[in-house]
Every structure is written in C-alpha cells, then in structure tokens.
Amino acid sequence: MPQPETAFAHRDLLGIAGLSATDIALILDEAEGWIGFNRGKRKADDRLRGLTQINAFFENSTRTLFSFEIAGKRLGAQVSNFRPEESSVKKGESLTDTALTLGAMRPDVVVIRHEAVGAAVDVARVLDCPVINAGDGTGEHPTQALLDALTIRRHLGRLDGVKVTICGDIRHSRVAGSNMLSLPLMGAEVRVAAPPSLMPDSLPDGIAAYEDFDAALAGADIVMMLRIQRERMATAFPDSTEDYHAAYGLTHQRLARHAPNALVMHPGPMNRDVEISGELADDPERSLILEQVEMGVAVRMACLDLLTRARRT
Amino acid sequence: MPQPETAFAHRDLLGIAGLSATDIALILDEAEGWIGFNRGKRKADDRLRGLTQINAFFENSTRTLFSFEIAGKRLGAQVSNFRPEESSVKKGESLTDTALTLGAMRPDVVVIRHEAVGAAVDVARVLDCPVINAGDGTGEHPTQALLDALTIRRHLGRLDGVKVTICGDIRHSRVAGSNMLSLPLMGAEVRVAAPPSLMPDSLPDGIAAYEDFDAALAGADIVMMLRIQRERMATAFPDSTEDYHAAYGLTHQRLARHAPNALVMHPGPMNRDVEISGELADDPERSLILEQVEMGVAVRMACLDLLTRARRT
C-alpha cells in the first residue's frame, strides 16, 4: 500500500491540463500500489477514516460513480452519493448554489460529474476542499486518461514512444480529449481516426488526424476505441451502422492486417459489433477492457489518497 | 455471534437446488446466532471489514435489497448498491458484460437480483467471488426459503414432519419454487393450492397439488400465503378480487375451520384483504410475517459470513 508521504502539488484534479509528467507518474506509481491490495485478501485500509467523500453526479454514469464509491470505501472514507435528479437542482438551483450547499456540510473531497464543460472548475472555485473532475461535458475526464495510461504502462512497460491510435467520436469525447493531453505528455505518439463530422476543428500539437482508420492503425501498439453514440453515428453514416462498422469498426481481421501486435482498449460501455467486434472485445489475448475497469479503481484510490493528504496531516 | 470456523461446501448460493439438508441446517444454525446480536445493544461486528459487497439489483425489490444491505453492514462490509436502472444496462449492455465489469472492481461477494431465470448462475460463471441469488425471475429465491425455514423451526422446534400449505400463484413464484425444494429436504410435508391457471405444469416429487384451498389447509401447521399480482389474479378470476378472496384468501374463519392451530406466513408485501385478511396478518398470535423479515436479516448475515470465510483466512 502506498505510504502517505509524497506531496502532490495540486489541491484538485480538474483535468490533465495543468498536470506535469511528474504529477502523472506519481499518480500511476501510487496506483500500482493499490492493484495488489485490491486483488488480495483485503485487510481494511482506513487512511481516509472519518473523512467525508461526496460523489455529486449530475449526469448518470453508474460505472464511474461506482468506481469512485468503491475506491473511497476501500480507503475507509465515509462516502455519500448526491443524486441531483431527486433534488432542488430540478427546482432550478444553480450548480454554484448546490456546490456551496454541499460545501457547507464540510466534505473532505468532492467528486463531480456534470454535463457542462467547466463545471468542475466552477465547483472547485467555491469549495474549500479538493475537487475531482469525473467528467465535464465534452471537456475532460482525467481519471479515465490516468487509468488508460496505467493500463498501457503495465502492459508495455512504458508510455514513452508507444504508438496509440484513438478511433471514434473524437469531436465530442472527453476521454479522447484527456488522453490527447496525457499520452503525448508521457512521450506516447497519438493518432486519431474519425469520419470528418466527428473530428474536432483543431487538435492539440503533435496529434495526427486520419479519416482513413486503416492508415491510422498502421504500426499501432495500442488501439483505443470510443463508444459511439448512435445519434452521432447517424450524422456520419446516415445509411447504416454496418457502414460505420465497415469503415471504423475494429475486428481481428483489421488488426491482423494493420497492427498485428496491438492491444485493444475501450472505456466502456461498448456497442458490440458497432465500434468493436464482440469477439475481439472478449479476446483475452488482445483486449484490455476489463483491466481498464480494474485500473480505474486503483487510480481513483491513488487520487483520493493523494488529494486528501494535506487534510490528514 | 457465530464463530468463523465452520466450512461451507459451496462457493455460491444460487438456489436451494444443490444444497444438502446439512448445508441448510448449517445456515440456519449460524443464523440463530445473529438473532440475539440484532436484537441486543449491538457492538459492531467487523468480520467482513475491508470486504466489498456489491448488491446488483436489476429488478426493484427495496425490501430484499435493504435486508442484504443491513446484513452486510452489520458484519462490517463495505456495501455498494449497483443500480442498473441508471446505467449502461439501459444502453443495451449484456448481463455478462455488466457482471464482468463489476468483477473487475474485485468485489468479495455479489448479491444479484434479476428478472431472468438463471441470471445468478450466469453471473457466477464469470465471477471469481461468491454470488448470492436474491431472486431470478420465476426461478429461485434461496434466502427467502431459508428465512422461512428458520422462522418455522424457531416456532415449531423442528422442520421434520411439519405440514406446510403454500397458496397463491405457485406457477410464477420463486418463493414457492425454492420452498418446494427446501422444505421437503428438511422433512416437511408440503401441499400447494392454486387455481388451475396459477398451478405449474409439474411439481417436484412429493408435493401435493390442490385446487381446493380448504382441502389443502386441513391439518396444516403452517400456511404460507403468496403475494398475488393483480394482473395474474385477473386471469383466474376475471370478475372480481372478491371472488379470489372467497376462494383463496386466508382469514381467521377459514383457519378456524380447517387448520385451527396453524401459523401464517407471507413473504410480503401483502395485498391486504386479497390473499390474506388484514386482521389475520396483524394478529400477533397467528402471523409470523414480521418475524420473517427479522429472520431475513439473520439468514443473510449467516450466508454472507459463510460464503466469505474462505476469502478471509
């Protein structure tokens, strides 16, 4: 288990933007320490004992919420899930008012998911405690990028020089957004592939854009497939999901032709046989999808631990 | 409090099918030990401290969910309720994919409720940890049958030779299904009563079927009334609930005539004055309904404790 000694230079985790390569390496190193803890015969850890963790999820995301809930409880925190769908938010209360109300209850860390870009930044501005961005609209989703980085690093032994192809709705994906910041920072080479309507107007420096998925795949070590919203797919491929799958779906055949050694990732939940074949997703030799989920808990434990250290000493 | 010494021969609790009389007796004996604990001035028990219990309820059942939640917390577990109604399940994710995702978070025990027969078996097949079936469609509901057995044993001192009449929608009830396995295994004599449309096509060996409720009642020690779904009642009695109540409703009068010493059970929630008169349900001399709820917590504590012993030592 990680020792509570290292200092983290930030009060909040609002995005990959603002983090240094050293920060990211620190989080990944600490997360490594939790993997064995989670897999083993657990003895309780209670470093967050007595601390209040609020998960304020203004947008449904059972998977991410659950990962943060389990992570906090494994550290001994008192975890409470705030469900705005049942609350005064419905009666028109602003995000800032809700955040101030939560803050008055004196939480020790707040995890926020919200449909608006910048929501986590707004909340952090009015709160006294650490804030973790669990996804803000089409903005950032830093813990997803961190768990992706950890998954890659564990399998390839490094991030530096790794060739990563990300494919799907690059335009609207916060997962892509955060990964396009974190991976290059750690020395990886990133290419993105999407139909023109799902490609953003501009990309961070050093990211190569491809309309042709096969070209983007050539020589990749890692292929990250993104969940495609059906309504957005219809913009690019009005005729059929089969056309989308033919152009941008990942299969064993496509991998064999263009990136025979690549490992496959997906943030979940998948549309089987749309962006990725079910057979490939289930192939334990190629798919890291479940390991991403596992790394998610470890990364979130590391973040919760690091961000609350100052409050505990 | 039960001592963590006894070994339980199974990794999972998927149904009464597969359990021996010895297994059932062990669970009931262990549950006995928790009754006093729950009634007393509780000191915390923390034998499941550090362990993650996931309650994955794909079907609403506040009562059963709550019983498992309280049971787990009383043992010190970190309990998290997975609410698929808000999740990717809605987006078409398969049960197996959801189970694998939950499994990647490294739970120590998963309690599952699902509308499909066999769901718990499917989930157990892909998970590394113990799985408890909290109801799978018209399949099994083993902890309900166990709490029923415990309730009877406490009141009559034995299960062997006890005459139990179960009445209601036998065809679709997993409560009936599990009890028709557990009670005969423990030596009880079971009769079931229902209108023809609510009687299954076949019954386990040794179960006697009656269309005439009064005949089924004759000499019963225990009468278990099942909740009747109004839409199903309408199949059997299209004209009125009064007709159903006249034919299959339990009252003090009916008991006095046919089973004057019988005690009354119901898994809840009741339709008062449909399958059972409110007056009878509330009669502390005859009704064991609330005690069933209490035994439910004790039985679930015993199951959670027994199934996680191998992980704790």
Next chain:
Amino acid sequence: MPQPETAFAHRDLLGIAGLSATDIALILDEAEGWIGFNRGKRKADDRLRGLTQINAFFENSTRTLFSFEIAGKRLGAQVSNFRPEESSVKKGESLTDTALTLGAMRPDVVVIRHEAVGAAVDVARVLDCPVINAGDGTGEHPTQALLDALTIRRHLGRLDGVKVTICGDIRHSRVAGSNMLSLPLMGAEVRVAAPPSLMPDSLPDGIAAYEDFDAALAGADIVMMLRIQRERMATAFPDSTEDYHAAYGLTHQRLARHAPNALVMHPGPMNRDVEISGELADDPERSLILEQVEMGVAVRMACLDLLTRARRT
C-alpha cells in the same frame, strides 16, 4: 466533542411541540460541540458504531436526507437510505406496514420524511427505536427549527428577546410551524408576514401576524424568508412573480429601510429574485443561509447522539 453523559428526556424527536426550553438548550449546546469537529481535521468519531440508522424518505428532499446521512456517518453509524419510490409503497403498502417491516430489521434510529401530517407520530407508535421527524407534510420539521435557533444564537449570542420576522407561505410551511413554537419558547419575539391567502387561520399565542411585510420588518434582528411554491404564489399574486417580489421579496433596499442591522435566513432551496434577491442571499455580511446548512449537520449529529444514548449504555 460532546460527552455521552447527558440524558435526553424523550425517546423520539417528533416535533418542537412537546420539547421544553431546557430540551432545546441541551440540543443546541451539544450541537455546538460538533461544529468544530466538522470544521477541523476530522478524526473519526464512532460512538454510533454498530448502530443501524434508517433514513426513510417518502418525499424527496435530497438536502435534508444528505444532511442526516452525513451526520450519521460522522458518528460512525451504519446508515441506510430507504427509497420508497422504488418499493412496495408503490404497490399500496400502508405507512404502518412499511414501518413495521423496517422495524423488524431492528434499526437503532429511524429518520422519517413523509408528505402526511402526523406520519412520524404514527411511525413512532409502532417502532421500538427512536424516531426523528424530518418533515411531515405541513406539520413539523423540528431539526430545521433547531438549526435555525442554533444559527441565531451563535450570531446574536442569545435567543431571548431576539426579534424574528418570518415571511412567506406561513400557511403551508412546516419550517414556519416549528419555528413559531421553538423561538417563542426560547424567549424570541416572532412576527409573521404573508398575503392573506398564505396566512394560517390561527397562530400560536404571542405570534403577531402582518399583511404588510415592511411593517413586520421594522426593528427585526433576523428575517427568515421561506421558499415560495410557484403554484401557491399564483393564488396570492395571479398576475406576476414581480408583484410578489415587490410586496414580499427581501432586498438590500428593503432591509436598509426597515431593519438595517438584520441578518437574513432561508431554509433553502431558494427561488432567487422571487422571495429573496440573489444579491442579498450571496452577501456574506447579511446572509446566514450557508451557515444554516452547516448547523444542520451539527444539530442532526446532536439529535442522533442524544436519542441513541439509552441504547448504547
């Protein structure tokens, strides 16, 4: 932190009615002890360790539910939220049946919110454990009145002789109802202001009623604004919310004219610029709104602690 020595004369907290000034002072004194605890680097308190707290909220109130949940967890209780919207309540189970079912699970304290006046009293009648009323229809909301009293006492150093003006939907507000009992008991002078349709038919002894808000404000030390339901506002002011705001909305200008030193309170959530100007609500020199939220957690910790003492010794 409060010491578990003092005895509280009541098993339940069902309303301000029935409490003495000594009871209220005791709760406020104990709550004072939790304020610093909540603000500081928390070490865990576990005086409720092993105890089961059920929050049974039959009516949505995320804010109050959350406050009770956090309060219980900070004391080490095992807190479970019962969500009747997903339960057999929907299938027609009576409140008493639901309460008996919860009681059979042997909780140590039950917090209930319900839309019917008297619901908490009904539940307390059938349960063996302490019951806290978290709001019963237009009846009482005692912990809100207690947190209001604590907020005032901390700012003015006393309750005796303090002039409090409460404005809004006095007729339907349980917050007003409980405050009209608690504040006079503690020696405060209370005036209420509302349009005639929102004024109750009768008021407790000693409460002065005003149709003219400005007259009610004159010389006030504290102004409590109530949330106005838009459908009820329309009864009094069918033409516009602007008319309501002009007659009964609180602003800096109105305060400056009639109660230049008054502090402002609101139980939340606010309708900004309807019953209170957003600018005033946000003014840290005048508004105690967030402090009320903070005091809510402290008061609820005190109540949970006091009411469970008898079970713990």
